[in-house]
Amino acid sequence: MTLEDRARVEVCFSPKQYELYKSDFQICVVIDVLRATSAISTGIDNGIEAVIPVSSIDEAREYLNNGYTVAAERGGEVVEGFPFGNSPYAFMDPSLKGKEVVLTTTNGTKAIHMASEMPTVIIGSLNNLDVVCRWLIEQRKDVLLLGSGWKDKFNLEDTICAGAIADQLIESRxxxxxEDSTIAAKFIYRSARENIFSFLRASSHRRRLRRLNLNEDVKYCLTPNNVRSIPILKDGKLVKLAYEYEPVH
Structure with a gap:
């Protein structure tokens, strides 16, 4: 296969830059490592039927008033009046199996809504890294890796995850x-991959979550490949993509 025949994979660092990329891709992978896409992937993997992403607290409260199970986070904390936020551990609760969960977060759900116009939108995280890469390689379509960032700004953890996906796809030949953003993300990932937790010690969002005593969440979200499911956006809901995956040992 010549270089010209290969599909493209590119990294968009934050939603603020999305308009510069959106028209060139068939698949968008939304990434919000700390913690929305990690929680979504975990919840779907643990039997949640669907996650309904909503952008605003007001919309989430409407769902809550109509009897839905609703998770809401802003600034790293659970929004007052809601049962839980975007901790992946909350999404492991056995009582949520078979249910639909509505979710609104500071960054991730905003990025999901932004990307929803794309032909295919899936959820990526370090937790489901290899299964996402395997599926994307099989599709052989142009892929945009959209980092949710922090309030429209660049962040390290989403860039590392995007770089990890880009690295596997490029290595498949x-x-x-x-784009330079993709090359930068790939090399940031390669610098971090031996110990992502330590590499991110000084990152802004990890410091933010540490102040909120959420270090266990951080450790979980930075653990690659503890999830085998890919959430895919269908009719406004994130559901489990029908894809059989067995890790290569």
Whole structure:
């Protein structure tokens, strides 16, 4: 396969830059490592039927008033009046199996809504890294890796995850990258991959979550491949993609 025949994979650092990329891709992978996409992937993997992403607290409260199970987070904390936020551990609760859960977060659900116009939207995290990469390689379509960032700004953890996905796709020799953002993300990931937790010690959002005593959440979210499911956006709901995956040992 020549370079010209390869599919593209590119990294968009934050939703603020999305308009510069959106028209060129068939698949968008939304990434919010700390913690929305990690929680969504975990919940779907643990039997939640669907996650309904909503952008605003007001919309989430309407669902709550109509009897839905609703999770809401702003600034790293659970929003007052809601049962839980975006901790992946909350999404492991056995009582949620088979249910639909409505979710609103500071960054991730906003990015999901922004990307919803794309032909295919899936959820990526370090937790489901390899299964996402395997599926994307099989699709051989142009892929945009959209980091949710922090309030429209660049962040390290989403960039590392996007770089990890881009690295696997490029190494398959079925994908190419043309943007400097993708090359930068790939090399940031390669610098961090031996110990992502330590690499991110000084990152802004990890410090933010540490102040909220959420270090266990951080450790979980930075653990690659403890989830085998890919959430995919269908009719406004994130559901489990029908895809059989067995890790290569």
């Amino acid at each position: 079925l994908f190419k990258a043309e």
